[in-house]
Amino acid sequence: xxxxxxxxxxxxxxxxxxxxxxxxxxxxxxxxxxxxxxxxxxxxxxxxxxxxxxxxxxxxxxxxxxxxxxxxxxxxxxxxxxxxxxxxxxxxxxxxxxxxxxxxxxxxxxxxxxxxxxxxxxxxxxxxxxxxxxxxxxxxxxxxxxxxxxxxxxxxxxxxxxxxxxxxxxxxxxxxxxxxxxxxxxxxxxxxxxxxxxxxxxxxxxxxxxxxxxxxxxxxxxxxxxxxxxxxxxxxxxxxxxxxxxxxxxxxxxxxxxxxxxxxxxxxxxxxxxxxxxxxxxxxxxxxxxxxxxxxxxxxxxxxxxxxxxxxxxxxxxxxxxxxxxxxxxxxxxxxxxxxxxxxxxxxxxxxxxxxxxxxxxxxxxxxxxxxxxxxxxxxxxxxxxxxxxxxxxx
Amino acid sequence: xxxxxxxxxxxxxxxxxxxxxxxxxxxxxxxxxxxxxxxxxxxxxxxxxxxxxxxxxxxxxxxxxxxxxxxxxxxxxxxxxxxxxxxxxxxxxxxxxxxxxxxxxxxxxxxxxxxxxxxxxxxxxxxxxxxxxxxxxxxxxxxxxxxxxxxxxxxxxxxxxxxxxxxxxxxxxxxxxxxxxxxxxxxxxxxxxxxxxxxxxxxxxxxxxxxxxxxxxxxxxxxxxxxxxxxxxxxxxxxxxxxxxxxxxxxxxxxxxxxxxxxxxxxxxxxxxxxxxxxxxxxxxxxxxxxxxxxxxxxxxxxxxxxxxxxxxxxxxxxxxxxxxxxxxxxxxxxxxxxxxxxxxxxxxxxxxxxxxxxxxxxxxxxxxxxxxxxxxx
Numbered sequence: 001x002x003x004x005x006x007x008x009x010x011x012x013x014x015x016x017x018x019x020x021x022x023x024x025x026x027x028x029x030x031x032x033x034x035x036x037x038x039x040x041x042x043x044x045x046x047x048x049x050x051x052x053x054x055x056x057x058x059x060x061x062x063x064x065x066x067x068x069x070x071x072x073x074x075x076x077x078x079x080x081x082x083x084x085x086x087x088x089x090x091x092x093x094x095x096x097x098x099x100x101x102x103x104x105x106x107x108x109x110x111x112x113x114x115x116x117x118x119x120x121x122x123x124x125x126x127x128x129x130x131x132x133x134x135x136x137x138x139x140x141x142x143x144x145x146x147x148x149x150x151x152x153x154x155x156x157x158x159x160x161x162x163x164x165x166x167x168x169x170x171x172x173x174x175x176x177x178x179x180x181x182x183x184x185x186x187x188x189x190x191x192x193x194x195x196x197x198x199x200x201x202x203x204x205x206x207x208x209x210x211x212x213x214x215x216x217x218x219x220x221x222x223x224x225x226x227x228x229x230x231x232x233x234x235x236x237x238x239x240x241x242x243x244x245x246x247x248x249x250x251x252x253x254x255x256x257x258x259x260x261x262x263x264x265x266x267x268x269x270x271x272x273x274x275x276x277x278x279x280x281x282x283x284x285x286x287x288x289x290x291x292x293x294x295x296x297x298x299x300x301x302x303x304x305x306x307x308x309x310x311x312x313x314x315x316x317x318x319x320x321x322x323x324x325x326x327x328x329x330x331x332x333x334x335x336x337x338x339x340x341x342x343x344x345x346x347x348x349x350x351x352x353x354x355x356x357x358x359x360x361x362x363x364x365x366x367x368x369x370x371x372x373x374x375x376x377x378x379x380x381x382x383x384x385x386x387x388x389x390x391x392x393x394x395x
Numbered sequence: 396x397x398x399x400x401x402x403x404x405x406x407x408x409x410x411x412x413x414x415x416x417x418x419x420x421x422x423x424x425x426x427x428x429x430x431x432x433x434x435x436x437x438x439x440x441x442x443x444x445x446x447x448x449x450x451x452x453x454x455x456x457x458x459x460x461x462x463x464x465x466x467x468x469x470x471x472x473x474x475x476x477x478x479x480x481x482x483x484x485x486x487x488x489x490x491x492x493x494x495x496x497x498x499x500x501x502x503x504x505x506x507x508x509x510x511x512x513x514x515x516x517x518x519x520x521x522x523x524x525x526x527x528x529x530x531x532x533x534x535x536x537x538x539x540x541x542x543x544x545x546x547x548x549x550x551x552x553x554x555x556x557x558x559x560x561x562x563x564x565x566x567x568x569x570x571x572x573x574x575x576x577x578x579x580x581x582x583x584x585x586x587x588x589x590x591x592x593x594x595x596x597x598x599x600x601x602x603x604x605x606x607x608x609x610x611x612x613x614x615x616x617x618x619x620x621x622x623x624x625x626x627x628x629x630x631x632x633x634x635x636x637x638x639x640x641x642x643x644x645x646x647x648x649x650x651x652x653x654x655x656x657x658x659x660x661x662x663x664x665x666x667x668x669x670x671x672x673x674x675x676x677x678x679x680x681x682x683x684x685x686x687x688x689x690x691x692x693x694x695x696x697x698x699x700x701x702x703x704x705x706x707x708x709x710x711x712x713x714x715x716x717x718x719x720x721x722x723x724x725x726x727x728x729x730x731x732x733x734x735x736x737x738x739x740x741x742x743x744x745x746x747x748x749x750x751x752x753x754x755x756x757x758x759x760x761x762x763x764x765x766x767x768x769x770x771x772x773x
Binding site for chain 2: 213214217220
């Protein structure tokens with residue numbers, strides 16, 4: 001997002017090409033999860049049907065084989081063969097090997113698959129598929145278009161896409177702050193800000209290994225910005241040991257290991273609670289307590305809650321559930337941080353897809369860095385103020 | 396077999412392995428009736444003595460604007476390549492202090508660099524997970540930068556260390572944060588072998604350092620955050636020849652002893668150790684006991700003198716001890732000499748003829764220390 005905000009040509013052609021492949025392989029990934037889900041639902045339905053059948057033994061003694069049963073989740077043999085092959089390829093990690101030829105050859109099959117009744121039925125129950133990320137719907141709805149060889153990702157597609165921060169785990173961006181209209185009220189001393197250059201280094205932790213040895217290279221940064229996707233509280237992922245773990249708890253563990261790392265002993269941290277818009281919408285239907293860390297979240301919400309569209313503008317309405325949840329989450333992280341380090345954590349709530357929201361968070365980061373620089377000056381002036389007061393009291 | 400049954404069997408097997416390992420450790424301790432230092436003292440050997448003019452800083456190479464992370468000498472003429480946090484590789488002439496090349500890197504987060512055996516290319520790697528090769532003789536581009544002649548990509552983690560296979564400009568070995576070491580064929584850019592990784596018994600944490608045996612370039616040793624060093628045969632990538640336990644912290648640096656039958660390691664636990672390749676025994680521990688404030692300085696890098704009698708170890712607190720390997724005593728601390736570095740020593744290396752030591756530090760300088768006075772080539 002920072003690239004889109006601050007660079008005139010955010011992505012080079014090579015980068016766009018790579019991003020396109022990432023998005024397309026992500027879509028295949030989502031499709032795979034969907035197909036696995038379909039398999040599961042089919043099994044469950046069949047089990048339910050056979051249970052019914054066994055209770056009516058007298059009527060159906062002859063038809064014992066399950067293969068004769070059809071549920072709404074069943075797909076035809078040709079599609080089933082394709083589905084099995086796709087799942088097998090994904091599990092063996094060879095998805096990259098079948099690209100990009102895959103898009104041409106298999107596109108019609110994928111199109112058929114997506115139109116199939118069974119897949120649509122599975123898609124309706126997608127909230128039950130733990131491994132399917134919320135962002136998948138954005139792409140799956142347009143899967144047929146995306147999987148074409150001439151597909152060009154739009155800026156919004158890129159923002160939504162997962163795994164787009166370069167595959168090798170590191171991306172650097174140099175920028176300086178443009179003067180926007182609202183900055184007019186700053187006094188002239190701040191004019192030099194336009195000359196200050198900032199470097200935003202984006203690190204995707206997964207790509208750099210679980211051990212935090214590489215952190216030692218960043219001991220001189222001004223500040224660490226830790227991003228947490230708020231809507232991860234009910235999402236699960238498979239960790240290194242093959243266990244299904246709550247994503248929010250994984251984030252917390254990672255957060256703990258970073259803030260306690262000896263390299264960052266005196267480092268300022270800014271926690272960005274991201275994807276607030278998705279979170280606000282999700283918290284209405286899935287309680288925050290689904291994540292065990294948040295099990296003491298008992299919001300007091302008035303009955304006359306206003307529509308979330310107007311709540312951010314009007315100061316007279318009580319906070320939405322989403323806002324209460326965001327505040328609660330920030331407090332949990334702040335408490336955790338001060339218990340680990342004895343310092344205070346800066347937090348910011350952001351909707352990652354709205355330029356203004358991201359810009360505000362980065363401006364906050366810039367302010368924090370400036371405060372740090374000016375801290376020594378303040379303590380000196382305080383002292384001199386104190387001493388003049390003392391002398392004015394002397395008899 | 397169900398998944399839970401498999402898991403149970405895995406846990407039981409791991410327990411068996413651990414108890415066997417304990418038994419092995421006990422047996423080794425029984426066999427090891429002495430270490431090198433005690434044996435040497437018993438033989439009446441005395442430590443090397445260093446006078447004030449024996450090892451002096453004769454050059455300070457200034458030019459980097461960021462911390463120096465890595466350095467390497469050429470096997471032939473006295474040139475040094477150094478990599479720094481400012482995103483540049485600088486090639487120095489060690490005798491004249493002149494810079495012959497300043498290479499701006501595509502990714503500034505570089506962690507390692509190496510000179511090729513012929514001295515015509517340099518390799519570097521870092522947080523971008525790629526090992527980049529630069530040919531020093533190629534023409535510079537319009538913007539004055541040397542172009543990358545080959546990018547070796549394939550690692551899924553940062554490249555922590557790289558070394559060319561001696562006598563060939565065509566192969567090099569890298570170690571990475573993705574728990575593997577890789578032997579690359581530079582001309583094609585293909586990974587010839589991968590040592591370790593998911594389905595092979597290799598390191599279980601980031602690999603930080605490699606050292607190739609000077610006498611037998613088919614063997615190399617790697618050191619890792621899993622506190623072990625492993626010996627590998629390049630012909631057999633499936634499992635390590637031997638694993639060396641003993642350290643209690645990340646093994647930051649490994650170096651083969653000049654005769655190739657032993658190797659040294661330096662670790663976050665503040666000790667250096669000498670291991671024997673053939674028997675697998677830990678022959679000696681080099682530990683300095685003066686700890687200020689209970690903070691044990693980490694050993695960041697090590698090097699042996701040509702005869703192996705001296706072990707140079709750089710520490711995170713700026714000390715650089717010269718150990719007498721035979722008697723396990725510190726005979727000199729370069730960090731306490733005049734003109735020494737002002738920051739942690741991040742890397743060091745001995746020139747090919749053993750007459751000079753170069754150290755790199757987070758104070759952005761490199762220093763060359765020469766053996767002065769009567770030069771006993773030890």
